[in-house]
Amino acid sequence: MYAKNRVRRNRAAGGGLRRSGGAQVPLPRRRAATVPMLHCINIWDTIRVIQYTPHEGAEGGEEMPITIGVVRETATGERRVALVPEVATKFAALGAKLVMEKGAGTAAAFPDSAYKNVEFVDSAAAVLAQADIFLAVQPPAAATVAALKPGAVVAGYLAPHLQHDLVRALRDGNKTGFAVELIPRISRAQSMDALSSQAAVAGYKAVLIAANALDKFLPMLTTAAGTIRPATVLVIGVGVAGLQAIATAKRLGAVVEAYDVRSATREQVKSLGAKFVETGISADGAGGYARELTAEEKAKQQEVLDSRIAAAD
Secondary structure (H helix, E strand, O other), X not given: OOOOEEEEEEHHXXXXXXXXXXXXXXXXOEEOOOOOOOOEEEOOOOOOEEEOOOOOXXXXXXEEOOEEXXXXXXXXXXXXXXXXXXXXXXXXXXXXXXXXXXXXXXXXXXXXXXXXXXXXXXXHHHHHHHOOEEEOOOOOOHHHHHOOOOOOEEEEOOOOOOOHHHHHHHHHOOOEEEEHHHOOOOHXXXXXXXXXXXXXXXXXXXXXXHHHHOOOOOOOEEEOOEEEOOOEEEEEOOOHHHHHHHHHHHHOOOEEEXXXXXXXXXXXXXXXXXXXXXXXXXXXXXXXXXXXXXXXHXXXXXXXXXXXXXXXX
8 A cells, every 4th residue: 555656636637546656645535426437446566446336425625535344254264354354454554444243364373353443333234334335355246245335346256257246246336346366476466475475375374284184294204113114295286385384394204205297397496406297298379378288298297297296205
């Protein structure tokens, strides 16, 4: 929420945005009016500036702060919360009104008392009725989106290609959805990358869970009774999660092998002290992504991996 550039609303251009030299950006305030304002988003460094359609019934000329709402996640096993205390404080400093359901952050080890300048309400419905911006981790139900005021904005992991009812609810309610997992991975949007951090956590935790389930030690141990050989770990896929898994397994003392269809990852694997599994197949595609393998390539790949999987602990 802090910016190297200052953004000012260009009223002469119909509510557009332009930037000039060097101060913190205040969160824009929603001006109540009878004419709807444009939905727009501009990303400059760490700036997020959004203008919203005012809710019905607002008196002309009246200014009200944007209300950001968060409720408790209800998906089975989901312990994350869409707004942490540190970011809540920054939003409040920028002039936003924050409304959260009581206990929304408890599962993520953030008690209500950790949040400053936040209004806590008893129910999710009370949050939805007020929110101009609704933040979520998991895709909200269509009924949740329908309960938001017209013109509201929903941001979170929305999975729009799977959540058809959610997309219809956004469309039918004249609401805007930002699927954070689909933000392009370009340099100026790095501060909004919602996938890499979670992938790193997944790779780290995957090794810890596997180590806990394994019936032997990961590192080599020498005792008076003899030496216990280190466990062998095979990591398939050397993306953000895979690299973190390799590094974690190595730190725990395991012998690590790794494989990816992209030959460019070979040096990354070796740099972490692991052995790259050679299959003789390169599936490097455009832009650093892998192309689809042919049937013959898949068979050859599987033949090599079968032996490495059998040898891994």
